Amino acid sequence: MTPQARPLTGLEAGFFAYGSRPTPVNLQIGGLTLFTGTPPPLDEGRRFVTSWTDAVPALALVPHGGGRRSRWVVHPALDPDLHGRVWEAEPGGLRAAVDAVMAQELPPGAPPWQCWLIQGYAEGEWAVLVKAHHALLDGASLIQVACRVLGRASAEEPRRRPRRRGRGTDLVRVARGLLRYALRFLPVATGAFAFEGSGARRFEWTAVPLATLRGVADRHGCTVNDVFLAALTTVLREWPHTPWRRGPRPVWTLVPADLHERDGDDEPSAKVVNLRVALPCDEPDPRRRLRALARATAISKRSGHVATGAAGSRALPVWLVSALLRLTFSRWHIDLLASNVRGSRRALAYEGTPMTGMVPLGFIPRGHPLGAFLVSYADQTCVGFAVDPALPGGDALCRLWEQAVDELDRLEVVETSREPEDALD
Incomplete structure (x- = not known):
């Protein structure tokens, strides 16, 4: 299927x-997929990559022009030397390789x-790192790409797409929710990190059993x-670089919040609305x-911010x-940015070699020192942290994350009338 040129x-x-x-x-932004066994030959891997546009037509688009005339246009053919690359890492140097690849333009x-x-x-391990500009793909779209090229299918079963609203309907929704949406920018953040980010980043990650997090959520x-x-x-x-040590500030x-499912749209693209939630770092319990x-995310969902932001x-x-x-990013x-992307519900593989893990690689907004991502x-x-390398x-x-999950897993159950579906996914 040939993608259509369109305005940004x-x-x-x-x-x-x-x-x-x-x-x-x-x-x-990127996704790191992990495999065991013998890595594929370079020519075979490049042929595999250049065939991706058949499964994901959006990957053939390139931005053209500037300002109001900016458009996505269809690139005639992928260059395998540009889009299928190899990094020879030092022994034990997976993280260093990821940092270097994600730093390249x-x-x-x-x-x-x-x-x-x-x-x-x-020995006996290799990885595939797919990265893209956030204007082309968001985190949910990267999962879609992985599912289509490694699973030869979409991450979700086909759904009936809802009828798209017209621009007039969207403008009415924006007008109705404008005041409430504007008020979400208050109160002003008070500077949780004394350190201002330099724009560089390095990545750390660790994995815990999904059943542990689901168990805490269910209980x-x-x-x-x-x-x-x-x-x-x-x-x-x-962590010794956050504000609660200087006073009770959030x-x-x-x-x-992913909009693809809300709009019934499985085509990979950048399609999110950003909500703001206060982390109560000063609360000792x-x-x-x-x-x-849980209460804050439920309020955010019921506030109408997602629908208003999507319409806007x-x-x-x-x-x-x-x-x-x-x-929004100021x-x-x-x-900080904290993103939770729903992963694949089916096993993925490269030419019969099962994928053993997936690592999220997110971006850090300008001037910020840290971001956290879950998949x-x-x-x-797997939780991944993008951290400014100048930050000690x-x-x-990762060690603190594992301890935090263990602490939550050991909490005694308390009675609550809140249902899980009241909160964000």
Whole structure:
């Protein structure tokens, strides 16, 4: 299927503009997939990569023009030397290889994504890193790409798509929810991190059993996303670079909400609305922290912010969506980004070799020092941290995360009238 040239959406144009000014910021996001066995030959791997546009037509698109005339146009053919690359890692150097690959710029004038085969870091192990500009793909879309090219199918069963609303209907929704949506930018974030990010990043990650997080969620009447945020709150409490040591102030966290399922759209693209949730780092009781976050996410879902934001991203002028995106990521609005992406529900494989794990590789907004990302695959949940390399103690985040999950798992059950479906997924 041939993709159609089209104008950039406000959100897509906003990501391109945000990444280029006033100072550049690396807006590449990625997914690292892990395998065991013998890595594929280079030529075979490149042929595999250049066939991806058959399964994911959006990967053939390249941005063209500037300003209001910016469009996605169809690139005539993928260059296997540009889009299928190999990184020979040092023994034990998987993390260093990931940091180096994610720091490299995407090739100009080509579809803004790449696939890297990483090998040499361990005997009988290899990895595939797919990265893309956030304007082309978001975290949910990366999962879709993995499912289509490694599973030869979409991550979800085919659904009946709802009828799309017209621009007039979207503008009415925006008008009705404008005041409430604007008030979500208050109160102003008070600077959770004294350190200002440099724009560089390195990655740390660790995995825990998915059943552990689901068990905590089921016992306490909340969702896996609530457990993720509660564990992250504990990590930041124990980490010596967060604000609660300087007073009872919240850490304002940006939590993206995926719009693909809401719109019945399985085509990979950038399609999110960002919600703001306060992490109660000053609360000493882990049970109260979990309950406070479960309540906060439920309120965010019922507030109508997701529907208003979705309508605005479709109907508002590109320049206004871009301005709101810059405001959303600013340091006076949030302190860090925390994203939970639903993983594949089916086993994935490369030419019969099963995939053993998946690692999320997110971006850090301009001026911020830290981001946290969660993804599940098979029976494991992986948390990944993107950390400014100038920030000390970043390697301790994974150890603190494991301890935080264990603490939540050992909490005694308390009675609650809240149902899990009241919260964000």
